[in-house]
Amino acid sequence: MKTMHLPAGAARRKLLLGIAAAATLPVLQGCFPVVATGVGATAAMVADRRTSGTYIEDEAIEWKASGRISEHFGSNTHVNVTSYNRNVLLTGEVPNENTRAEVERLVAGVEHVKGIINEVVVGPTSSLTTRGNDTLITSNVKARMVDSQNVPAHNVKVVTEVNVVYLLGMVTRAEADAAAEVARTSKGVRKVVRAFEYISDEEALRLDNPTGAKR
Numbered sequence: 001m002k003t004m005h006l007p008a009g010a011a012r013r014k015l016l017l018g019i020a021a022a023a024t025l026p027v028l029q030g031c032f033p034v035v036a037t038g039v040g041a042t043a044a045m046v047a048d049r050r051t052s053g054t055y056i057e058d059e060a061i062e063w064k065a066s067g068r069i070s071e072h073f074g075s076n077t078h079v080n081v082t083s084y085n086r087n088v089l090l091t092g093e094v095p096n097e098n099t100r101a102e103v104e105r106l107v108a109g110v111e112h113v114k115g116i117i118n119e120v121v122v123g124p125t126s127s128l129t130t131r132g133n134d135t136l137i138t139s140n141v142k143a144r145m146v147d148s149q150n151v152p153a154h155n156v157k158v159v160t161e162v163n164v165v166y167l168l169g170m171v172t173r174a175e176a177d178a179a180a181e182v183a184r185t186s187k188g189v190r191k192v193v194r195a196f197e198y199i200s201d202e203e204a205l206r207l208d209n210p211t212g213a214k215r
Contacts, residue, residue: 091161134160150178163190
């Protein structure tokens with residue numbers, strides 16, 4: 001098997017932007033399900049600070065929660081579900097407070113969910129143009145994190161909703177500050193919201209250098 005080496009600097013950033021944009025095309029074209037499989041998914045799990053079991057559970061939580069919301073409300077809401085270490089971030093727009101509360105209730109009932117950060121707002125749904133711009137912001141922030149010497153980019157998940165960037169992950173305080181600074185200074189970002197789970201420097205070192213096989 002050949003080993004692929006990513007180019008450094010600007011070339012690497014362009015490549016990552018292209019990959020991220022391609023990966024998000026299905027979202028803009030109708031939210032078709034995409035399941036990560038094979039070498040790519042395995043590599044992502046190995047590099048992640050979550051256990052492989054938790055990684056898979058997070059994927060399942062996102063699909064189950066999104067399915068319940070869609071089944072219950074149809075096209076009357078626009079809610080994005082992001083799960084990291086079983087903590088769920090909800091973003092998007094709903095028509096009223098009752099719907100906002102019901103969305104949270106539905107997600108709370110999904111197996112393995114241990115916490116919810118409800119950032120859904122009451123208001124008109126965002127346009128496709130706005131969502132496309134959010135996708136570009138996310139791609140740019142991720143690429144800049146990869147270029148940064150202080151951010152463990154593979155351990156930070158970036159979600160953008162109407163120019164507001166949400167950051168998730170299991171990180172140290174220093175890593176969180178560095179990631180937030182990269183996001184804050186990225187083009188088009190209006191606000192940065194930290195939804196991190198903080199760990200100690202010792203815990204980060206242990207998770208990044210596990211002994212034996214991946215848990």
